[in-house]
Amino acid sequence: MDRDRLTAFTDGVIAVIITIMVLELKAPHGTSLSALLEQWPSFLSYVLSFIYVGIYWNNHHHFFQLTPEVNGAILWANLHLLFWLSLVPFATGWVGEAGFAAGPAAAYGAVLFMCAIAFFVMERVIVAAQGESSPLKQAVGVDVKGKLSPFVYLSGVALAFYMPAISYALYALVAAVWLVPDRRVEKVVAKRD
Secondary structure, three states: OEHHHHHHHHHHHHHHHHHHHHHHOOOOOOOOHHHHHOOHHHHHHHHHHHHHHHHHHHHHHHHHHOOOEOOHHHHHHHHHHHHHHHOHHHHHHHHHHHOOOHHHHHHHHHHHHHHHHHHHHHHHHHHHHHOOOOHHHHHHOOOHHHHHHHHHHHHHHHHHOOOHHHHHHHHHHHHHHHHOOOOHHHHHHHHHO
């Protein structure tokens, strides 16, 4: 099966996820700058979630540069990832409305954790489908960021009930680490071309 149908579907779902998140942002009820500043939790949660969804979209694009064909297992692994990504707008909205309370902080981290797990599962399924000479396996290598991120999310979930601000700092830290461009896949693609 060709990968283009899978990537086009994924692009569409991610576009819908981003659209839902931005539609959840509500205009202030007043006309002053202070009315706008009251919306900062919603806006900040939107920015962080937008960055996360963008990171997943970018990395998905890179993975499928090295995956010319997909099978049923890859399709299901991709749907598993999209399921968890589709919960990001819900978690984002709850965080924005609750003003960074403990429950939403934990739920947000749990969704991020499951997105990371789903992405890791998809990576492993692709590598298994490609066999021992997997170009994706070669590109990803040890994948320290991918293996450490879920533990940071779980730490954030646990800390959410005691110090929600620290949880959000951890989630932002992981996003910042993933924003640093990773050229591993691009190097492998360049070697193949």
